[in-house]
Amino acid sequence: MRTPHVVVVMGVAGTGKTTIGPLLAARLGVPYAEGDDFHPQANIDKMSAGTPLDDDDRWPWLDAIGGWADARAGLGGVVSCSALKRSYRDRLRAAAPGVVFVHLAGDRALIEDRMAHRQGHFMPTALLDSQFATLQPLQADEAGVVVDVSGSPEAITGRAVTALDALPQPA
Structure with a gap:
């Protein structure tokens, strides 16, 4: 990629955002930021208790991620963020x-299995249904690509790089 994009790795919990994000950043030669690190403790506590976040919980989190992404404009970067809704x-x-x-x-089923086997994460599998119910896939007018999460992390990352290479370069 001639000019690095700022990439938001999105998807429901358990799709591998925290695994693929750093691998993608390394392949692109740009910094990575873990979206979960932008959550205030109150959000983490709420999710840990099995309670889905509402939009009022998410706005400050999204603004913090957006601020990081804006600071990386023209330089490139990768950040993970569920970004489930178009809004x-x-x-x-x-x-x-x-x-x-x-x-x-x-x-x-694959995503649920991966969630069930990961350790040390605050998001319980009980919230997966709410994640899928909330998900609004990328629309044709949104800059982005859809990447299948089957296979190894390296294979998924390779598919992401190939798909991103096909996108128009940022201005």
């Missing part, structure tokens, strides 16, 4: 107009 992606684009999205998508 959330619109909020990120308002803060950082050049962002592109890599939507990690896959079979619900």
Whole structure:
């Protein structure tokens, strides 16, 4: 890629955002930021208790991620963020107009299995249904690509790089 994009790796919990994000950043030669690190403690406590966040919980989190992405404009970067609703992606684009999205998508059973086997994460599998119910896939007018999450992290990352290479370069 001639000019690095700022990439938001998005998708429901368990799709591999935290795994693929750093691998993608390394392949692109840009910094990575973990979207969960932008959550205030109150959001983490709420999700840990099995309670889905509402939009009022998410706006400050999205604004913080958008601020990071805007600061990386022209330099490139990768940040993970569920970005499940169009309105959330619109909020990120308002803060950082050049962002592109890599939507990690896959079979619900595969994602649930991966969630069940990960350790040390605050998001319980009980919230997966609410994640899928909230998900609004990328629309044709949104800059981004959909990448299947089956296979190894390296294979998924390779598909993401190939898909991003096909996008128009940022201005």
